[in-house]
Amino acid sequence: MASLDPKDNPSRPWTLLSPALTAILLLLVIPVCFIAVYSFWLRTATGADVAGFHLDNWAEVLTDSFYRDILLFTLWIAFATTVICALVGYVPAYFIATTQYRHKAFLLLLLMLPFWISYIIRTMSWINILGVSGVVNVALQWVGLTGEPLQMLYNQWTVIVGLVHFLLPFMILNLYVSLYGIDRNLVDAARSLGCTGWQAFREVTLPLSLPGLAAGSLLCFVLAAGTYITPLVLGGPTDAMFANLVFDAIITQLNWPLGSALSLVLLILLGGLVILYNRFVGMSQIAKSFG
Amino acid sequence: MDDTKRYERLLDRYRNGDLDRRTFLGLIGAAGVAAGVTGGPFSALKRQALAATPDQVRFDGWGGVVSEAFRKHAFEPYTAKTGIDVVDGTFGGADEYLARVKASQPGEFNIAHLSGVFDYVRYDGLDLSTSLNEDNIPNLANVITALQDVLRSVTGGSLSAVPYDYGTTSLAYNRKYISDEEMREKGARILIDPAYEGKIGGWGEWKTRVWYGALQTGQNPNGIEDMDAVWDAIRQHRDLALKYWGSGAELMSLLAEEEIYVTEGWSGRVKALQDQGHDIGYYDPPGGLGWQECLFVIKGSPMAACEELLNFMLEPEVAIAVAEGQNYPPSLDPTKVALSDQVKALPAFDPSGTLEGLNFFDPPYWNSKEAEWSKTFGRVQKGY
Numbered sequence: 047m048a049s050l051d052p053k054d055n056p057s058r059p060w061t062l063l064s065p066a067l068t069a070i071l072l073l074l075v076i077p078v079c080f081i082a083v084y085s086f087w088l089r090t091a092t093g094a095d096v097a098g099f100h101l102d103n104w105a106e107v108l109t110d111s112f113y114r115d116i117l118l119f120t121l122w123i124a125f126a127t128t129v130i131c132a133l134v135g136y137v138p139a140y141f142i143a144t145t146q147y148r149h150k151a152f153l154l155l156l157l158m159l160p161f162w163i164s165y166i167i168r169t170m171s172w173i174n175i176l177g178v179s180g181v182v183n184v185a186l187q188w189v190g191l192t193g194e195p196l197q198m199l200y201n202q203w204t205v206i207v208g209l210v211h212f213l214l215p216f217m218i219l220n221l222y223v224s225l226y227g228i229d230r231n232l233v234d235a236a237r238s239l240g241c242t243g244w245q246a247f248r249e250v251t252l253p254l255s256l257p258g259l260a261a262g263s264l265l266c267f268v269l270a271a272g273t274y275i276t277p278l279v280l281g282g283p284t285d286a287m288f289a290n291l292v293f294d295a296i297i298t299q300l301n302w303p304l305g306s307a308l309s310l311v312l313l314i315l316l317g318g319l320v321i322l323y324n325r326f327v328g329m330s331q332i333a334k335s336f337g
Numbered sequence: 338m339d340d341t342k343r344y345e346r347l348l349d350r351y352r353n354g355d356l357d358r359r360t361f362l363g364l365i366g367a368a369g370v371a372a373g374v375t376g377g378p379f380s381a382l383k384r385q386a387l388a389a390t391p392d393q394v395r396f397d398g399w400g401g402v403v404s405e406a407f408r409k410h411a412f413e414p415y416t417a418k419t420g421i422d423v424v425d426g427t428f429g430g431a432d433e434y435l436a437r438v439k440a441s442q443p444g445e446f447n448i449a450h451l452s453g454v455f456d457y458v459r460y461d462g463l464d465l466s467t468s469l470n471e472d473n474i475p476n477l478a479n480v481i482t483a484l485q486d487v488l489r490s491v492t493g494g495s496l497s498a499v500p501y502d503y504g505t506t507s508l509a510y511n512r513k514y515i516s517d518e519e520m521r522e523k524g525a526r527i528l529i530d531p532a533y534e535g536k537i538g539g540w541g542e543w544k545t546r547v548w549y550g551a552l553q554t555g556q557n558p559n560g561i562e563d564m565d566a567v568w569d570a571i572r573q574h575r576d577l578a579l580k581y582w583g584s585g586a587e588l589m590s591l592l593a594e595e596e597i598y599v600t601e602g603w604s605g606r607v608k609a610l611q612d613q614g615h616d617i618g619y620y621d622p623p624g625g626l627g628w629q630e631c632l633f634v635i636k637g638s639p640m641a642a643c644e645e646l647l648n649f650m651l652e653p654e655v656a657i658a659v660a661e662g663q664n665y666p667p668s669l670d671p672t673k674v675a676l677s678d679q680v681k682a683l684p685a686f687d688p689s690g691t692l693e694g695l696n697f698f699d700p701p702y703w704n705s706k707e708a709e710w711s712k713t714f715g716r717v718q719k720g721y
Contacts, residue, residue, distance in 0.1 A: 089708075091705075091707070091708050093435070093439070093459060093462065093463055094462075094463055094464075112716055112719075112721055116719065173590075173594075177594055177596060178594060178595055178596050179594050179595065197535055197579070199579075199580075199596070200579050200580045200596075278583070282578075282579065282580055283541075283575045283576075283578050283580065283581050283718060283719075283720075284575070284718075284719055284720035286718070286719040290719075291715075291719075294715045295715075296436060297430075297432045297433050297436050298432045298543070298711060298715065299708070299711050299712055299715065300432070300436065300439070301712075302439075
C-alpha cells in the first residue's frame with residue numbers, strides 16, 4: 047500500500063491541487079494580469095487602445111477627487127448595508143440555531159429560497175413594492191394614512207434596501223453556523239451562576255458568535271461594495287457606486303484602460319480587506335458556512 | 338463575394354511583415370482550434386465560432402418587440418427562402434454592443450441594428466466598416482436618399498450599412514398632469530421646470546442630454562457655443578429628475594406607472610404606450626432630435642449572405658411589417674413605395690421622404706466631442 051505521508055511523496059499535494067490551481071490560474075490570475083496590463087494602455091479619440099506603459103490612468107484615478115468621493119460613497123453604502131444585515135440577520139439566525147423545531151432543515155431551505163430567483167428580478171421587485179403604484183403606497187392610501195403616493199424609490203436608501211434584500215441570507219447563514227456551534231452548556235452554566243438571560247447572551251453567546259458575525263460582515267461588505275445592478279435599478283441620478291464607474295468607463299466611454307485601472311483599485315481595496323480579515327480572524331469561518 | 342477568413346487576414350498581415358513567423362503560426366494554430374479543425378472540445382463550439390460561414394448570418398438587435406418583428410417578418414421567411422440561418426442576438430445598448438464587438442474576433446458578429454449616424458462613424462473609426470456591393474441590394478433604390486447620403490459621406494461614397502428606420506426623441510408627457518398647451522409653451526425647458534421636481538425623467542445618455550441641454554439654453558445643438566451653460570442645464574435637470582432611464586422598457590414603465598410625468602422619449606415606445614391606452618402626449622419641440630437606425634455589416638462578415646439578407650429586409654412588405662411591429666417608420670421613400678396607413682400614422686413619419694423637418698446629430702461635430710463630453714457627462718450625471 048502506498049504511503050500517505052507527504053514526505054514519501056512530496057509531489058502528491060501539488061498533483062491533487064493542480065485542477066484547482068489550474069482553474070484559479072486560468073479564470074482569475076491570468077484575467078487579472080490582462081486587466082493590469084490594460085490599465086497602463088491609453089484610449090484614443092476613436093475608442094481604439096494604444097499599447098504601452100503609461101501612468102495616466104493611474105494618475106487620474108488616484109488624484110481625482112471624483113473617484114475618491116464615489117469610492118467613499120460606495121464604502122458608506124456597503125457599511126450601512128452590512129450593519130443593517132447584521133442587526134436584522136441576528137434574530138432569525140439565533141432562532142434557527144436554537145429552535146427545537148424538528149424541521150430545522152426546512153427553515154434553512156427557506157433561507158436559500160431567494161437564490162432561486164434572479165438577483166435582477168429580486169431587485170426590480172422593489173419597484174412594485176415601493177413604487178408610486180406599489181403595494182406600500184396603495185396600502186397607505188387605502189387605510190387613509192396618506193392622501194398622495196409617497197416617493198420612496200430611487201434614492202440611496204432604496205439602494206440599501208435592495209442590497210440588504212440580496213445579502214441578508216449570507217449574513218444569516220454565517221451567523222447560524224457560528225451560533226449553532228456554541229456549546230449550550232456554556233449558556234446553562236452562565237445562567238446557573240446567576241446571569242440573567244440577557245447577561246448570558248451578552249457575556250457568552252454574543253462573543254462566541256463574533257467569528258460568524260465577522261465572516262458575514264466581510265461577505266456582505268465585499269459584495270455590497272462591488273455591486274452595480276442595485277444602484278442602477280433602485281438608485282437616483284446621483285447614487286452611482288464605484289462599479290458603475292467601471293461600467294461607464296468600459297461600456298459607455300469605451301475606455302477600457304481607465305476602466306481596468308478603476309476595477310483594479312476596487313479589487314486591491316476589497317482584496318486588502320479580505321487579507322486583513324484572514325490575518326486576524328481566518329477564512330475557516332466562511333468555509334464552514336458554505337458547508 | 339468577400340468571405341474573408343481569419344487565416345487569410347493573418348496571412349496578409351504575415352506577408353505585410355506585421356507578424357513574425359512564430360506569432361503567425363501560433364495564431365493559425367489558435368484559429369484552427371477555435372474553428373474546430375483540430376477536433377477536441379473546441380469542435381463543439383465550431384458553429385458559434387464560425388457564425389460568419391455562408392450558411393448562417395448573425396444579426397444583433399435591440400430585443401423586445403423590435404426583435405420579434407424581425408424574427409417573424411424577416412428572418413423566418415428569409416431562412417425559408419434561402420436556407421441561410423439567421424443567428425438572432427440582442428443587446429441592451431449600442432455602447433454595450435460595441436464593447437462586445439471590440440472584444441470579439443472578426444466574423445463573430447455580422448449585422449447590427451445600430452442607432453443613428455453616430456454609431457456608424459464610431460464603427461468606421463474603429464476600422465469595423467465594410468463596403469457593400471449595392472448591385473446585390475436592388476431594394477436600396479427605394480430607400481430615402483437623405484438617409485443614405487449622410488452615411489455615404491462618412492465612408493467615402495460607399496455604404497457599410499443600409500438605413501432601415503427613423504424616429505425622434507421628443508417630449509413625452511402624462512396628459513393627466515401636463516396639458517398640451519403647457520407643453521407647447523414650455524417646450525424643452527419643461528425638463529428643467531422646478532414645478533415638476535421629482536417627476537421628471539431623462540435618458541441617461543450623454544448625447545441626448547447635451548442635445549436637450551443645448552435646446553434648453555437656446556443654442557443650436559450642432560454648434561454649441563456656451564458649453565458651460567449646457568452643463569449647468571444638465572445639472573439642473575439632474576437635480577430635478579427622479580431617475581435617468583436606461584432602456585425603452587424602463588421608459589415605458591416609469592411613464593405608465595406615473596413615477597414620472599415628463600421625459601424625452603423614443604417615438605416608437607411612446608406610440609406603444611398610447612396604443613396600450615395610456616394618455617401620454619408626444620411633442621416635437623423646435624429643434625427636436627431625429628435619428629435613423631441602420632443595418633450595419635461588420636468587417637469580416639460573409640458579404641454576399643449579408644447583402645442578400647439586407648435586400649430581403651428592405652423588401653417593402655417586410656420593411657412595412659417590421660415598421661408596424663416596432664412603431665418606427667421604415668427608411669423606404671414614401672414617394673416611391675406605397676406605405677400602409679398604419680405606417681403613415683406613426684410618430685415622426687415624413688410623407689415627403691426628404692426628412693427636412695427633422696434635426697439629426699451632425700456626425701463630424703458630435704464624434705469629435707465624444708471622448709470629452711461622454712466623460713464629463715459621466716461626472717455630471719453622478720452629482721458633479
